[in-house]
Amino acid sequence: xxxxxxxxxxxxxxxxxxxxxxxxxxxxxxxxxxxxxxxxxxxxxxxxxxxxxxxxxxxxxxxxxxxxxxxxxxxxxxxxxxxxxxxxxxxxxxxxxxxxxxxxxxxxxxxxxxxxxxxxxxxxxxxxxxxxxxxxxxxxxxxxxxxxxxxxxxxxxxxxxxxxxxxxxxxxxxxxxxxxxxxxxxxxxxxxxxxxxxxxxxxxxxxxxxxxxxxxxxxxxxxxxxxxxxxxxxxxxxxxxxxxxxxxxxxxxxxxxxxxxxxxxxxxxxxxxxxxxxxxxxxxxxxxxxxxxxxxxxxxxxxxxxxxxxxxxxxxxxxxxxxxxxxxxxxx
Numbered sequence: 664x665x666x667x668x669x670x671x672x673x674x675x676x677x678x679x680x681x682x683x684x685x686x687x688x689x690x691x692x693x694x695x696x697x698x699x700x701x702x703x704x705x706x707x708x709x710x711x712x713x714x715x716x717x718x719x720x721x722x723x724x725x726x727x728x729x730x731x732x733x734x735x736x737x738x739x740x741x742x743x744x745x746x747x748x749x750x751x752x753x754x755x756x757x758x759x760x761x762x763x764x765x766x767x768x769x770x771x772x773x774x775x776x777x778x779x780x781x782x783x784x785x786x787x788x789x790x791x792x793x794x795x796x797x798x799x800x801x802x803x804x805x806x807x808x809x810x811x812x813x814x815x816x817x818x819x820x821x822x823x824x825x826x827x828x829x830x831x832x833x834x835x836x837x838x839x840x841x842x843x844x845x846x847x848x849x850x851x852x853x854x855x856x857x858x859x860x861x862x863x864x865x866x867x868x869x870x871x872x873x874x875x876x877x878x879x880x881x882x883x884x885x886x887x888x889x890x891x892x893x894x895x896x897x898x899x900x901x902x903x904x905x906x907x908x909x910x911x912x913x914x915x916x917x918x919x920x921x922x923x924x925x926x927x928x929x930x931x932x933x934x935x936x937x938x939x940x941x942x943x944x945x946x947x948x949x950x951x952x953x954x955x956x957x958x959x960x961x962x963x964x965x966x967x968x969x970x971x972x973x974x975x976x977x978x979x980x981x982x983x984x985x986x987x988x989x990x991x992x993x994x995x
Contacts, residue, residue, distance in 0.1 A: 680992030683958055684941050688978070688987045693931040693974035695859055699850040699868070701923045703842035704908055706822040708968055709733055711832035712810030713741070720828055721821045726844055729817045730773045734838055740799055742812050743819060743964060744769040750809035758784040764789060765814070766807060810834070820844050846917050847879065848909040850927050857883070859906045859929035869926040876926065877912040932972055939977040944991045945970070956992035957984060963992060 719735035727733055730806030732740035746765040752758070754766055759782050767780045767788060775795055778787035796803045801811070825837035832838065848868055852860055860883035868878045886906045909927060911917060945953045946965065954967045971979030 667917065675795050679958065679961060679963055680956055681995035682993045683776070683990050684944055684993045686938050686940055686985060686989040686991060687977075687986055688936060688938055690933065690935045691937055691974050691977060691979055692933045695856060695931075696928045697850055697852060697856075698868075699848045699909065699925050699927045700918055701846065701848050701868075701917065701925050703820055703822070703844065703845040705849060705906070706840035706842050707815075708825065708837045709741075709813055709839050709841060710834075711736065711826075711836045711838050712834050713737075713808075714833050715831070717828055717830045717832055717838065718828050720824055720826070720839065722772060723821050723823055725821045726818055727821065727841075729769060733813055733819075733821075733841075736832055736875070739811075744801065744812050745772075745815050745817060746814040746818065749814055750807075750812050752809060753942055754784050754807040755805070756784055756786055756789050763788075766812075815841070816843070818844050846911060846914050846920075846950055847881070848911070848925055848927060850907040851886075851888070852905040852907060854885070854903055854905060856929075857905045857932045860905055861931075864929070864931075866909055866930070867928040868909065869928070870920070871923050871925070874916060876916045879910040879912065880929075881908045882909050883907045926955050932974070934972045934979055937979045938981060938985055938987060939973065940980055940991050941993055942973060942976055943980050944993045945978060953980075955980065955985070958990040958992060 713736045715737040717734060717736060718738045719732070721727065721732075721734065727743050729743060729745050731743050733743050734741055744766070746769065748762050748765050751762065754763060761782060763784045764780065764782045767778065770778075770788075770791055770800075771780050773795065775791040778791050780787065792807060793803040793805050819841040820843065822840040822842050824839050825838070826832065860880055862880055862882060864880045866878045866880060868876050870876065884906055886901045886904055888904050940955060944955050946955060948954050948967060952967060953970055954965045956963050957966050966982060966984040968980040968982040968985055971981070973979075
C-alpha cells in the first residue's frame with residue numbers, strides 16, 4: 664500500500680520501524696492553560712461632552728449606581744443611567760424613539776412619576792425631568808442634554824482618572840475610566856487558539872494561593888495589541904489577539920484579591936475512553952486519509968485508521984485493526 668508524508672513512507676511494509684509506541688485507551692482532552700489577569704474587566708472611558716472645568720471626581724474604586732454622580736463639570740453633575748443605547752441628542756417635548764423610552768425607564772426607576780414610559784417625550788415627561796433636575800441642583804429646563812448623562816449596563820466601578828479637578832474639559836476629552844462591578848478574569852489568546860474561547864464554555868481558574876474556582880467564558884472578541892517599543896527605538900509590530908472575559912462561579916473565593924495574576928485552563932474538547940496513538944505515528948496515505956504501521960511478530964503492515972481528536976501530542980484513532988495494546992511504528 665503506498666503512502667507519503669513521512670520518512671517511513673518509502674519503507675516497504677514488513678520492515679520493522681526504528682521505534683514503536685502502544686495504542687492506549689484514555690480520556691483525551693484538548694486543553695490549554697494560559698495566564699490571565701483578575702480584575703473587573705476591560706475599562707471604558709467616560710469622555711466629556713460638556714465644556715467647562717472639572718470640579719469633582721470620585722476616588723478610584725468608587726462604585727456609582729443609577730442616578731449617581733460620575734463627576735461634575737462647573738459644579739453640576741454628570742449622571743449615570745442604565746441602558747445600552749448611548750445618549751446622542753437632546754431630549755425634549757416632541758422627541759420620539761428608543762432613547763426616549765430608555766431614559767423614561769430610568770426616570771421611573773429613580774422614583775419620578777406622572778408620565779407614561781413609552782417612546783414619546785411629552786410635556787408630562789418634561790415636568791418629571793424638572794423634578795429630577797431640581798433634586799440634582801441643575802437648572803430646571805425640562806430638557807436633557809446628552810452630555811449630562813452617561814449610560815452603562817449597570818453599576819460601574821471607577822478604574823482611573825484621565826483628568827484632574829480643575830482641568831478644563833472639552834467634548835471628546837477623557838475624564839475617567841470605569842468597569843463593571845463584577846470580578847472578572849481577562850485573558851488574551853493567540854488567534855490560532857480561538858477555538859478555546861466559546862461563549863458559555865466552562866474553564867478552571869487557578870488562584871495565587873493554589874486554590875481553584877470554576878469559571879465561564881462570558882465573551883470573546885478580536886483585538887489588536889499595539890506594538891511595544893523594541894530594540895534601538897524600533898517598535899514591534901501590532902498583534903491580533905482574542906480577548907476573553909471569564910466570570911467565576913463563586914466570587915467569595917476571590918476575597919482578598921483586588922487584582923492578581925491567575926492561570927486559566929480552557930478545555931475545547933474531551934473524548935472519554937478512546938484509543939490513541941502519538942501523532943507522530945500517523946502516516947499520510949497516498950489514496951487519502953491516514954494509516955499507522957502495525958507491528959506484529961517482528962513484521963509490520965500498514966493499516967488505515969479514522970482519526971478523531973488531536974490533543975497533547977496524541978490523536979484518537981479507530982479501525983478494524985486497532986485495539987488497545989497494539990504496537991505501532993514511530994519515527995526514531
